[in-house]
Amino acid sequence: MNSDVHTVVIVDDHLLLSGSLEKLINSFEGFQVLFHASNGRELQLKLKKESKKPSVILLDINMPVMDGFETAEWLTEHHPDIKFLALSMEDDEQTILKMLRKGAKGYLLKDIHPDKLKIALQETVSKGFYHSDKVATTMLHALHNNNKASEESxxxxxxxxxxxxxxxxxxxxxxxxxxxxxxxxxxxxxxxxxxxxxxxxxxxxxxxxxxxxxxx
Amino acid sequence: MNSDVHTVVIVDDHLLLSGSLEKLINSFEGFQVLFHASNGRELQLKLKKESKKPSVILLDINMPVMDGFETAEWLTEHHPDIKFLALSMEDDEQTILKMLRKGAKGYLLKDIHPDKLKIALQETVSKGFYHSDKVATTMLHALHNNNKASEESxxxxxxxxxxxxxxxxxxxxxxxxxxxxxxxxxxxxxxxxxxxxxxxxxxxxxxxxxxxxxxx
DNA sequence: AAAAAAATCAGGAAAAATCCCCTTCGCAAA
DNA sequence: TTTGCGAAGGGGATTTTTCCTGATTTTTTT
Missing domain, CATH: 1.10.10.10 (Winged helix-like DNA-binding domain superfamily/Winged helix DNA-binding domain)
Known part of the structure; x- marks a missing residue:
């Protein structure tokens, strides 16, 4: 395992998705899955045990025990050097903004094309962030009428x-x-x-x- | 591609899942993904176009355009020889029973271990069905108190x-x-x-x- | 056709929800 | 110091919900 291979950790309670996602990511050149966790708590334990730190974490939002929001806070607090991308099915503005505010370097919807995931991972390690058109639009929209935000805060x-x-x-x-x-x-x-x-x-x-x- | 390779079709609107699931299934010995569809309508079109029929279809329930229930009915009606397994996150009794009644040969939760998927596919082609412990329990439970079913009909x-x-x-x-x-x-x-x-x-x-x- | 069952509708009353306008208190800005 | 603002709380009225019991009509069963 040479040093220019980027390591990925998957945090998702759906074993089938995380398991098959591993196969997919391992097929990307230059990327290798380090381990999975099925919730934030498990991630905490495994990060402590592992000597190697991942380059990127893919973080699901809806999880039992310790969800994506809590986990994002903990990561930003205790491992500010590890970049993480939110991975969710929810495409509502509030959720997206909440994750970005908590330190996510990007927000991926679960119905993106696998190729997009590869691009997202590459951009995250090279540029430090990845924002799809949809998410970028959402952010602009949120900035544009933060007046409506008051209605919904x-x-x-x-x-x-x-x-x-x-x-x-x-x-x-x-x-x-x-x-x-x-x-x-x-x-x-x-x-x-x-x-x-x-x-x-x-x-x-x-x-x-x-x-x-x-x-x- | 020799004849003892079983072909699989994935019907799911989450591209990331279906894409990575393909990698996973292709890594199973004796199984090969034929194609995907992101909803029932697309499945209909692709089945017509393809000369080859799949051994097994993995069928998601929550989809736009034509959902898993409709698709299950259509498959049972027009392709009774193709076995299909329901694949969903919903684990409520009503949904499970509904899919089984519509002809599904099994019901897989999206949080199963990837190894279970392999077993499910193998048993489906060999025995014609696959029922996890959880689903079997649910079916028994439903038979046991179909009195309660009246409560919920x-x-x-x-x-x-x-x-x-x-x-x-x-x-x-x-x-x-x-x-x-x-x-x-x-x-x-x-x-x-x-x-x-x-x-x-x-x-x-x-x-x-x-x-x-x-x-x- | 007669009996039984189920669906529809009613009266009446108590509880809860909804609405509008008003007072007090604490705190911070002017 | 005064003014203003927002949060907590109140009075009182109207509407809606909820509950209980019983009547009538329609459908099903026998």
């Missing part, structure tokens, strides 16, 4: 309320759970209805689901 | 109501839409609450989402 309590609202709890029960007055909860509700242009609690649930604010 | 109007209830419409508006009295709608609601053990409309929405009765 939530305060901590709003997020908690949002998640509890997507359950069978009554508002009174939610108020108890959050140690707040039912009237305060009513305030959160009204504010969100206005901001998101929705008419009732079902709309709230649908919104939260569509925007990956909760997952069921 | 819906009449036409119940399904329509369920879908409309997952919107911002009031029950009165739903009644108008369905040309029924609001009191009838109230009856549907009450009946579903009892049968599904849920307490309010949010529970209904969550249930519908979890069981793929609607998709947003």
């Amino acid at each position: 939530f305060k901590e309590n709003e997020l908690i309320f949002l998640q509890l609202a997507c359950s069978e709890m009554t508002y009174k029960e939610i108020a108890d759970q959050m140690n707040l007055s039912p009237k305060t909860i009513d305030g959160y509700r009204q504010e969100l209805f206005n901001r998101l242009h929705i008419k009732n609690r079902v709309g709230l649930v649908i919104y939260a689901l569509k925007n990956n604010l909760i997952h069921i | 819906f009449k036409e109007n119940e399904l329509i109501f369920l879908q409309l209830a997952c919107s911002e419409m009031t029950y009165k508006e739903i009644a108008d839409q369905m040309n029924l009295s609001p009191k009838t709608i109230d009856g549907y609601r009450q009946e579903l609450f009892n049968r599904l053990h849920i307490k309010n409309r949010v529970g209904l929405v969550i249930y519908a989402l979890k069981n793929n009765l609607i998709h947003i």
